[in-house]
Amino acid sequence: MRRRVAREAAILLYRSQEKEFKQAKKRAAEILGARVLPSNLEVAEELDRIADEFEGSERQERLVQMRREALKLMEFLERFNPRLIGSVWRGTARRNSDIDIEVFSADPEEVLEEMRRRNLEVVEVERVTASGNHGVDESTHIYLALESGVKAEIIVRSPEKIGEERLCEIYGDPVRGLGIKELRRVLREDPLRRFVP
Structure with missing residues (x-):
């Protein structure tokens, strides 16, 4: 679940729906109905993967x-x-x-x-x-x-x-x-x- 929240937060940041890591993590947890929040590092790693996937x-x-x-x-x-x-x-x-x-x-x-x-x-x-x-x-x-x-x-x-x-x-x-x-x-x-x- 932690990784799913990290990925959702990264998507929010990538799409510029959120600007700050803290807010992106909270919103991602709400969307997924989770209580666990990933670290900023976990979100950054997911964000890096997403950027590679979309931008090549x-x-x-x-x-x-x-x-x-x-x-x-x-x-x-x-x-x-x-x-x-x-x-x-x-x-x-x-x-x-x-x-x-x-x-x-x-x-x-x-x-x-x-x-x-x-x-x-x-x-x-x-x-x-x-x-x-x-x-x-x-x-x-x-x-x-x-x-x-x-x-x-x-x-x-x-x-x-x-x-x-x-x-x-x-x-x-x-x-x-x-x-x-x-x-x-x-x-x-x-x-x-x-x-x-």
Whole structure:
């Protein structure tokens, strides 16, 4: 039953009927009349299988293209110590995934100004406060619409957060991500490489 709930939750996420793992698991359990909830990892593994089933080789091509676009964005934002995180870093990106990049600046307006200078289309700016491994974490999320149709989310964190270890809510491992040099190397040597435990 646990696996059925994980698969149902993954389907809800894949079809964008739910955006968050927690809500998808609860709704899947309700749909199936189950009381057991799978882990985020179990849902992520099912989501990966579903994406492979529906997208095939197109998924791999999309990942490489998204990593190239991420590199271009990171080069634009180089002075803010960018790191590629999320599904494009992990190698698990699927249809409707966005590019997640974290940058570090005491003034999010500086990052926004750089984006405007580069003629990037800023769709929304949101201030987010969340409790994390090291207390309260405040960040600014800048959502972009890229010319290719891909969406990107730039997360602006305080410079004091550089090098701070955060655990992934899905995989439970440290979110290391890739810097510019590391991403260039991945694209050159193994563009489909996965970073999952």
